[in-house]
Amino acid sequence: MRLQGKIALITGGARGIGFAIATALGxxxxxxAIADINxxxxxxxxxxxxxxxxxxxxxxxDVADAHSVETLLxxxxxxxxxxxxxxxxxxxxxxxxxxDITLETWNRTIAINLTGAFIVAQACAKRMVEQGHGxxxxxxxxxSGQRGGNGRGAYGAAKAGLELLTKVMAVxxxxxxxxxxxxxxxxxxxxxxxxxHDAATRAAYNYLVPMxxxxxxxxxxxxxxxxxxxxxxxxxxxxLNVDGGFRAAGLMFGDRKAPSSMG
Ligand SMILES: NC(=O)c1ccc[n+]([C@@H]2O[C@H](COP(=O)([O-])OP(=O)(O)OC[C@H]3O[C@@H](n4cnc5c(N)ncnc54)[C@H](O)[C@@H]3O)[C@@H](O)[C@H]2O)c1
Numbered sequence: 001m002r003l004q005g006k007i008a009l010i011t012g013g014a015r016g017i018g019f020a021i022a023t024a025l026g027x028x029x030x031x032x033a034i035a036d037i038n039x040x041x042x043x044x045x046x047x048x049x050x051x052x053x054x055x056x057x058x059x060x061x062d063v064a065d066a067h068s069v070e071t072l073l074x075x076x077x078x079x080x081x082x083x084x085x086x087x088x089x090x091x092x093x094x095x096x097x098x099x100d101i102t103l104e105t106w107n108r109t110i111a112i113n114l115t116g117a118f119i120v121a122q123a124c125a126k127r128m129v130e131q132g133h134g135x136x137x138x139x140x141x142x143x144s145g146q147r148g149g150n151g152r153g154a155y156g157a158a159k160a161g162l163e164l165l166t167k168v169m170a171v172x173x174x175x176x177x178x179x180x181x182x183x184x185x186x187x188x189x190x191x192x193x194x195x196x197h198d199a200a201t202r203a204a205y206n207y208l209v210p211m212x213x214x215x216x217x218x219x220x221x222x223x224x225x226x227x228x229x230x231x232x233x234x235x236x237x238x239x240l241n242v243d244g245g246f247r248a249a250g251l252m253f254g255d256r257k258a259p260s261s262m263g
Contacts, residue, residue, distance in 0.1 A: 001028055001029040002028045002029070002225065002228075002229045002230070002231075003025055003028040003030040003085070003228060003229065004024075004028070004030075005031075005138070005178045005249050006027065006029070006030045006031070006084040006085055006228070007030070007031050007033065007076075007080045007081065007082055007083050007085070008022070008025045008026075008030040008031070008032055008084065008086075008087065008228070009033045009035060009076055009085065009086050009087070009124065009214060010022045010025075010032065010033070010034055010035070010083035010087040011035050011036070011038055011044065011061065011086075011087065011088055011089050011090035011109060011120055012035075012037075012042030012063075012088055012089045012090030012091060013032075013034035013035065013036055013039045013044045013045060013087070013089065013201030014034060014036035014044070014045045014058075014119055015038075015045070015190070015191060016188075016190035016191055017089060017140065017185065017193060017217045017220045017221075018034070018036075018087065018089040018090070018140075018215075019045050019048075019217070020217030020218050020220060020221040021035075021087050021089065021217075021220060021221045021224045022034055022049060022054075022056070022192055023049065023054070023085075023218075023221060024188075024218070024221030024222060024224060024225050025085065025087075025221075025224065026049050026052075026054030026055070026056060027054065027171050028225055028228075028229075030084075030085065030228075031055040031058055031080060032046070032049055032054060032055065032056040032057070033056075033057055033076045033080060034046050034049075034056060034057070034058050034059065035058075035059040035060070035061040035072050035076075036058075036059075036060070036089075036090070037060070037061065037063075037090070037185075037208060039058070039059075039060035041058075042058035042059060042060065043058035044058070044127040045058060046058035050099075056170060056238050057080070059072055059075055059076065060072075061090075061120075062116075063116030063117065063119060063120050063174070064110060064111045064112045064115060064116040064119070065119075066119050066123075069119050069120055069123050070123060073123050073124065073127060073237065077127060082127075082131055083124060083127050083128060083131070083135065084128075084133075084135050084136065084151050085136045085137075085138075085228050086120065086121065086124040086135070086136070086137045086138070086233065087138050087140070088117050088120050088121050088124075088137065088138065088139045088140060089140040090112065090113050090116060090117075090120075090229065091112060091113045091116075091140065092108070092109065093111045093116075093155065093192045093193075093195065093196040094113075094151070094152065094153075094154050094155030094158075095151040095152070095155070095196045095197075095201075096151055096153070096154065097150070097153075098150055098153045099120045101153050101154055101175060104152075105154060106153075106154045106238075108152035108154070109155055109158055110154065110157070110158050110161075112171045112196055113155065113158035113162070114157075114158040114159075114161045114162055114165075114169055115216065117139055117162050117165070118165060121137060121139065121169060121180075124137065125137065125169065125173055125176075125178060128173075128176065128178050129173075129176045129178075132160070132176075132234045134176065134177025134178055134179075135177070135178045135179075136178070136179050136227065136228045137169065137173075137178060137179070137180045137181075138180075138181055138182070138183055138227050139162050139163075139165070139166050139180070139181075139182045139183075140182070140183055140185070140220075141159045141160075141162050141166070141183070141184040141239060142155070142156070142159040142184055142185060143184055143185065143243050143246055143247060144156040144159055144243065145157075145158070145159025145160035145161075145163055145184065146160070146163075146184065146239075146241075146247060147163065147246075147247070148223040157186075158159065159184075162182070163182055163184070163239055164245065166180055166181065166182045166237060166239070167237045169237075170236045170237030171237065174236060176235065179227070179232065179233065179235065180236070180237060181232075181235055181236070181237065181238045181240065182238070182239040182240065183220060183223050183224060183227065183240050183241070183242055184239050184240065184241045184242070184243065184247075185215060185220050185242050185243065186205075186209060186215055186238065186241070186242065186243025186244055186246040186247075187205040187209065187214045187215065187221075187243075187244075187246070188214060188215045188216065188217060188220060189216055189217070190217055198255055202214075203206065204234060205246075207256075208246060208249060209243070209244040209245060209249070210244060210245035210246075210248070210249050210252060211243075211244035211245055211258060211259070212256055212257055212258040213244065213258040214244075215242060215243070215244055219242055220242055223240055223242045227240065248252070
């Protein structure tokens with residue numbers, strides 16, 4: 001119970017990585033606020049958490065809309081009393097070749113994945129500064145923000161921007177006792193990946209990732225628990241890649257198969 005008594009807001013928590021992080025933080029004693037553009041999904045996710053003994057409530061938000069985010073923060077802080085942890089996770093996928101990216105696609109991707117993340121982070125950080133007892137902010141970036149993958153022009157640019165924003169936030173929020181870090185997932189088995197990754201993409205990931213498999217949302221949840229815990233108090237402005245070695249890998253040869261277990 002490393003997060004007992006903490007109030008954690010998770011955007012995009014109705015499913016996928018956000019829901020897995022909500023579950024992992026809740027299992028450590030945090031009270032969970034799930035906020036999602038899919039209001040029904042957020043409520044259903046909160047019900048699922050309560051069924052396993054986690055205190056949780058669902059909220060509606062569109063992270064790209066500053067008014068909607070302000071309303072969310074008012075609801076969360078008035079109902080739950082305070083805010084200790086933000087998991088800035090809401091996002092949309094993107095897989096369009098550079099020459100085919102329309103301005104509409106570009107603007108929408110940046111509006112949700114970068115501007116939306118900024119709006120939420122700033123609104124939450126203001127609350128944490130006012131409260132005066134520090135906090136933890138984790139931005140969910142992506143390996144697509146670090147490597148130039150096919151089709152990741154708009155998506156990768158947004159995530160690269162989020163990584164840089166995290167560093168500036170870390171610098172400016174350190175005096176307030178707020179830790180700001182990124183988790184950069186590699187290829188993770190979620191509904192987003194199910195729609196965005198075709199067979200060729202999957203084969204390419206399995207070739208490029210030393211662990212020869214996709215990650216699970218639960219593996220991102222475990223990393224989030226660490227960064228939200230007191231054990232990570234001196235980790236600041238860092239990007240924790242959770243990617244099966246995708247970023248680290250260079251030339252790979254020899255027996256390339258997924259291990260049955262690792263220790
Ligand atoms: N799945 C992967 O392989 C992968 C890899 C790297 C990074 N990521 C990042 O992880 C995060 C979660 O991804 P996922 O795979 O769980 O995706 P997902 O599509 O399964 O879930 C995303 C959630 O965000 C919500 N959402 C979308 N737009 C929103 C908005 N404007 N306001 C509020 N909520 C909104 C959706 O309703 C959904 O519940 C995203 O930021 C994504 O870019 C995912």
